[in-house]
Structure formats: C-alpha cells, structure tokens
Amino acid sequence: MWIVAGLSDSLTSLDPTLDIPIDSMVSEVREVSGRSDEFHLHEVWSPGAGVKLKKAHLATWYMGAKPPTRPTGNPTPPTDPAPYAQPTESSSQTKSQSLVFASIPKYDRRHDLSGVHFRITSINDTRAHKSRYDPKTRRELFTGFFGEVWEVLRKEMNFTYSIRTPDDGEFGAEANGSWTGLIGDLHGGRADVIVAYLSRTYSRAQAVDYSSVLVKFSYRIFARPPERSSLSWTSYTRPFSLGLWVSLFLAMVLLGILFWAVALWYRRQEERSKSPSNRLQRFKDWQSDASMVMWAALTQQGWTITPEVSILRAVFWIAYMVGVVVVAAYSATLVSFLTVQADDLPFDSLADIQRIGKHRLGILKGSVLEEFFKNQNFKQYLNSLILPYPDTLAKSYKELRAQALKDSDFAYVGTYEIQRLDSVGACTFRSARQHLLFNDGSLGWPKGSQYIQIFDHFISRLRESGLLQKLLLDWFPDSYYSCPDQPVVALGLKQVFTAFVMLGCGILASVIFLCCERSVFQFHYYPRTIYRNA
Structure with missing residues (x-):
C-alpha cells in the first residue's frame, strides 16, 4: 500500500x-x-x-x-x-x-469502469457465446451463457466492448512457440479478454490468467449407431451370455448322467431279481434315452411315458422346473432382441475404438482436446485414431457432426451437456457411457491483468445471488432433449435368418441320413434277399 x-x-x-x-x-x-x-x-x-x-x-x-x-x-x-x-x-x-x-x-x-473499452475475442457457439449486430442499438449483441454473463457485468460496471473472432477460428493451441486462436489474439494485442468457454490446461495456464470458474463440462465420445443392415448369425444366441449357455449345457449333461445312473441301477435290480417283471425293458429304454429325456424336460416338450419310480420322477421334475424358468427368460429376451432396434455404440472408451480398428476419431483443432491427446498417456490414440486421417481435425462441431452423420465409423469428442440439448445430438447420435474428460470454463485474461480481481469479485456476487446458476440452467438445462418414440420395426429376414439356416441344415441332414440308411439297408439286406430267392 x-x-x-x-x-x-x-x-x-x-x-x-x-x-x-x-x-x-x-x-x-x-x-x-x-x-x-x-x-x-x-x-x-x-x-x-x-x-x-x-x-x-x-x-x-x-x-x-x-x-x-x-x-x-x-x-x-x-x-x-x-x-x-x-x-x-x-x-x-x-x-x-x-x-x-x-x-x-x-x-x-471501484465498480465504475466508465470510459473503459474492452476488445473481446470469442468464437460463435449457439449456447455458449454468440455475437450478432443489432441495427436498432447499432452495436454487437452478445448472447449465449458467456454472453449474458458478460452483459450482466457490463451493466454492473459501465464499460463498453467490441467483439472479434480469431482468423483461424480456434480456441488456442501452442505450435512452435506461438499460440493460435483466442489465446493468439490475446498475445498478439488484438484483444483484451477472452469471453468464451476457455478450458483450463497446464500449458494455457502458463500463457493466460483465468477468471473464476463459470461452468463445468464433461467430454464424451459421440457417434451414430451402426445400422442393422447385415444378417445376424447370433440372433438366437444373444439372449444368453456364453457363460449361461455353457452352464445350461453342463446342467443338461449332469442331469442326463444322473437319470441314466438311476435307470441303470433299477435295471440291474430287475435283472438280479428271481422273477423279473415287465419293467426291465422300460428301464432299458429310460437308460438309452436319458439324454433325450432331459432335453425334452428342459425345453418343456415332456415325454410320452411317465417314469415309474419316484427318483426318476424327481430328476425329471427338477429338469422340467429349471426349463420353465430358462424358457420364459429366453423367450422374453429373444422377443426384445428381435423387435427392438439396438442403438448402442459398439465401444465405451478409446481403448475399445482402438481394439475394434475401424473407427476414426474427430476433435476440434486448437481446443483443449488437442492438448489432451498430446499427453503421453493418450498419444497412442492421437497417432492411431486422429492424425492418420485428413478429416479428423475440424474447426467446429458443425463440421464434426456433418461428418459423423455421413459415416457411422466416424466418432467425435464433444461436451456431453451441450451435445444432448438438441434433436441431432440426443436422438441421432449416441454417447459412450464412459466420460473422457472433465473441465472448467472461464474467462481468459493476459498474464498479470489488473482486471482479474475486480471481475472475480463480481462473478462471485453473481454466484452467491443465484443469478449465475439461473443463466446456466437457461442455456444448459438439466433436462435433455426428449426424443420421439421410435416406430415399431417389422421383423424381416435379417432378424430370423438364423432360424431358416437351422431349418435348412435340419432338412439337409435328414436327407443325408435317409440316403445313408437306404444305402446301409441295401448293402446289408438286399443281397441276402437275392441269394435266398436264387
């Protein structure tokens, strides 16, 4: 002092x-x-x-x-x-x-800044920050969340401002010792303050001073779900996982062995008996058909003959009750899988995209994402998913969305809270379930600017009064865009193709077995008949 x-x-x-x-x-x-x-x-x-x-x-x-x-x-x-x-x-x-x-x-x-004129640099974005010339007031109007916050501060402190957009349209990234985009305007003396969603990164913090945090956003991967145009070979196996199918198979085998062992024991008891009854043949039949009996019980088909002893009935009843639960669950899940259009993405993370190997990833050039992927931990994804392609570095989300609409193998990284607020982002695209990045948005000032403290003071006032939260909810509401109900899609050949394949295989196998049996019959019995007649 x-x-x-x-x-x-x-x-x-x-x-x-x-x-x-x-x-x-x-x-x-x-x-x-x-x-x-x-x-x-x-x-x-x-x-x-x-x-x-x-x-x-x-x-x-x-x-x-x-x-x-x-x-x-x-x-x-x-x-x-x-x-x-x-x-x-x-x-x-x-x-x-x-x-x-x-x-x-x-x-x-010291709130009165009359006579002070700020040169703003910003990038037009519908909800975050957008400027347009108003012929009635004969000046630039600043809208969007950041624009309205800036207008509130202008009325509170009585300053004036003008707006420019960086020539390259980027937020700002360091290249060969110099900065592009918004930060480049600030360093080049073409602007006094950045009024935009300027995400915080380590390298940017060395180049500019940030104001208090105005908004917090998260980033996810977005893409258009793949169309179900190809025939599916797994339509009838998808309802259950591989582990459940293996468990059901083992259960059928174990129950079949148990049924066979019980029938064998009763058969031997009858054979040792001094006066065997007519049940001996039936026990032999139960023993030879044990696997088919368990299959019939599990699939709810039943059997033509009821087991005569209580132990065999108990085994058959256990298998039948297991089948009731399994068939009910399988039928319900199968109907859902066949009739509901699946719109999930085939990936949830960068590692999944790299493993699948057919997607490319788009990001905003000169944004926080470019610096994020240059980090040593994520550079492998930059080299494999972004840099090898000519269309993955865009200057706006409009370009990224247009490319993703044309190609379902094109994914892009965007702010989750913004992308889900319109029909295209909420209904046409789907987001991966895993968050990629969390980041804060603030104003950007030149290093050591005298205005940082006074603006932070009034931003804190807006936050304490609840006005900042009100403006945030006006532009980024908690309730996302509600998509209309999807129309019911009629089943086609691609949904039931597997069933027809299995039917065709069964018919072909029946014909083959019939031919084999006929050949065996002619080989074993036909020559004997000719010999006897001779």
Missing part, C-alpha cells in the same frame, strides 16, 4: 491521466477543513489506460481521544464520498487516536 501525503492538491487534479492500476492500493492523505486532529485517506486509481483518475473514501484518522459523534440523521461527513462507519473491533485505535475504515468492499467502491 502506498500513501501519498503533503500534496497541495489531490492527485486527481494534479495529474488526472496518471496510470494507477485498478487493483493497486494508492491512497492520499487529506486534512479535514477546520480540524487539525482529523484526516481522510482517499484511495486513488485509474479504471483504465487514458481514463481519468477516480478516488473514494478509504478511512478516517482521528488524532483526538475519540472520534466525534455524528448526528443520527446524517451519519456521513459532508466531505466523505463513501458512507461513514463507526469504529469496530478491527479498527486500529488507542486512547489518543483511531483509524476507521469505510465499510464498503474495495471493488464495490
């Missing part, structure tokens, strides 16, 4: 164009007229380069035993430009003097 004393007149009169940054603490001491024991401290600052100095009351210094009592109806001294505040416990005072500070916060006293 700098204190200037002994001047014949105020700094604002002696040198009104003196450049004193708005975030500095320069004060001048002025003696109260007619009183030798009371002095005022006035803080002095300049709202901006070329703008006249302004001053405000900072504190009052009383040299007497105690400060004079102010009238109740007039608590502010006529010479004080800020409301008078009685001494508090934090005031520096002794028996002979006291220092009473103004109760208004520093940047509330």
Whole structure:
C-alpha cells in the first residue's frame, strides 16, 4: 500500500491521466477543513489506460481521544464520498487516536469502469457465446451463457466492448512457440479478454490468467449407431451370455448322467431279481434315452411315458422346473432382441475404438482436446485414431457432426451437456457411457491483468445471488432433449435368418441320413434277399 501525503492538491487534479492500476492500493492523505486532529485517506486509481483518475473514501484518522459523534440523521461527513462507519473491533485505535475504515468492499467502491473499452475475442457457439449486430442499438449483441454473463457485468460496471473472432477460428493451441486462436489474439494485442468457454490446461495456464470458474463440462465420445443392415448369425444366441449357455449345457449333461445312473441301477435290480417283471425293458429304454429325456424336460416338450419310480420322477421334475424358468427368460429376451432396434455404440472408451480398428476419431483443432491427446498417456490414440486421417481435425462441431452423420465409423469428442440439448445430438447420435474428460470454463485474461480481481469479485456476487446458476440452467438445462418414440420395426429376414439356416441344415441332414440308411439297408439286406430267392 502506498500513501501519498503533503500534496497541495489531490492527485486527481494534479495529474488526472496518471496510470494507477485498478487493483493497486494508492491512497492520499487529506486534512479535514477546520480540524487539525482529523484526516481522510482517499484511495486513488485509474479504471483504465487514458481514463481519468477516480478516488473514494478509504478511512478516517482521528488524532483526538475519540472520534466525534455524528448526528443520527446524517451519519456521513459532508466531505466523505463513501458512507461513514463507526469504529469496530478491527479498527486500529488507542486512547489518543483511531483509524476507521469505510465499510464498503474495495471493488464495490471501484465498480465504475466508465470510459473503459474492452476488445473481446470469442468464437460463435449457439449456447455458449454468440455475437450478432443489432441495427436498432447499432452495436454487437452478445448472447449465449458467456454472453449474458458478460452483459450482466457490463451493466454492473459501465464499460463498453467490441467483439472479434480469431482468423483461424480456434480456441488456442501452442505450435512452435506461438499460440493460435483466442489465446493468439490475446498475445498478439488484438484483444483484451477472452469471453468464451476457455478450458483450463497446464500449458494455457502458463500463457493466460483465468477468471473464476463459470461452468463445468464433461467430454464424451459421440457417434451414430451402426445400422442393422447385415444378417445376424447370433440372433438366437444373444439372449444368453456364453457363460449361461455353457452352464445350461453342463446342467443338461449332469442331469442326463444322473437319470441314466438311476435307470441303470433299477435295471440291474430287475435283472438280479428271481422273477423279473415287465419293467426291465422300460428301464432299458429310460437308460438309452436319458439324454433325450432331459432335453425334452428342459425345453418343456415332456415325454410320452411317465417314469415309474419316484427318483426318476424327481430328476425329471427338477429338469422340467429349471426349463420353465430358462424358457420364459429366453423367450422374453429373444422377443426384445428381435423387435427392438439396438442403438448402442459398439465401444465405451478409446481403448475399445482402438481394439475394434475401424473407427476414426474427430476433435476440434486448437481446443483443449488437442492438448489432451498430446499427453503421453493418450498419444497412442492421437497417432492411431486422429492424425492418420485428413478429416479428423475440424474447426467446429458443425463440421464434426456433418461428418459423423455421413459415416457411422466416424466418432467425435464433444461436451456431453451441450451435445444432448438438441434433436441431432440426443436422438441421432449416441454417447459412450464412459466420460473422457472433465473441465472448467472461464474467462481468459493476459498474464498479470489488473482486471482479474475486480471481475472475480463480481462473478462471485453473481454466484452467491443465484443469478449465475439461473443463466446456466437457461442455456444448459438439466433436462435433455426428449426424443420421439421410435416406430415399431417389422421383423424381416435379417432378424430370423438364423432360424431358416437351422431349418435348412435340419432338412439337409435328414436327407443325408435317409440316403445313408437306404444305402446301409441295401448293402446289408438286399443281397441276402437275392441269394435266398436264387
């Protein structure tokens, strides 16, 4: 803090164009007229380069035993430009003097930025930040979430602004020691502040200073679900996982062995009996048909003959009840799989895309994503999914979406909260379930800018009042776009193709077995018949 004393007149009169940054603490001491024991401290600052100095009351210094009592109806001294505040416990005072500070916060006293003009650099984005010229007001209008926040700050602090867009249309990435896009405008002196969704990265933090966080977004991978145009060979096996199919097979085998063992035991009991009954042949039949009996029980087909002993009936009943549950679950799942159009993506992560090997990945050029993929942990995906293709680095999400609409093998990375707010992002595209990146969005200032603290002060006010959250929900509501109900798709050959293949294989196998049996019959029996007749 700098204190200037002994001047014949105020700094604002002696040198009104003196450049004193708005975030500095320069004060001048002025003696109260007619009183030798009371002095005022006035803080002095300049709202901006070329703008006249302004001053405000900072504190009052009383040299007497105690400060004079102010009238109740007039608590502010006529010479004080800020409301008078009685001494508090934090005031520096002794028996002979006291220092009473103004109760208004520093940047509330300095809120008036009249005469300051900011050159904004931004990129048009429908919901985040978009500018257009209004012929009625004859100036650029700033809309979107960041635009409305900036307009609120403009009304609060009385500054003016103009808007430009970077020539390359990028957010900003470092290349060969220089910066592109928004950050390049800031470094090149073409802009004073970045008003856009400027994500935070380590390298950017070395080039610009960020404001307080305005919004938090997450990034996911988006793509158009593949069309079900090819014939499916797994239509009738998809309802159950491989592990469940193996478990059912083992259960049928084990139950068949148990049924066979019980029938064998009863058969031998009958054979050892002195007077075998007519049940011996039936036990032989149960033993030879054990596997088919269990198959019939599990598939709910039943059997023509009821087992005569309780143990065989119990095994058959267990298999039948297991079959009731399995068939019900399989039928319900099969109907869903055949009639409901599957729209899930075949991948959930970058590793899945790389493993599948047929997709390419699009990102915004000069965005936080480009720096993200240049990280050592993700560089393999940059080299395999992005750089080998000419259409994966785009300047806007509009380009990325257009490419993804044409090609289901083209995926792109986008902000989940924004992409799901319209019909294309919510209904045409699907997102991978795994979040790729979480990031904060802020304003960007040149390194060491004098305006960072005052803007952070008023952004905090917007956050505390709830206005920031209201603006956020206006532009990025929690409820995403509601897609219309999908029409019921009639079953076609591609859904039941496997069943016809199995039917054809069964017919072919039957014909082959019939021919084989006929050949065997002719070979074994036909020559004997000729010999006997001869």
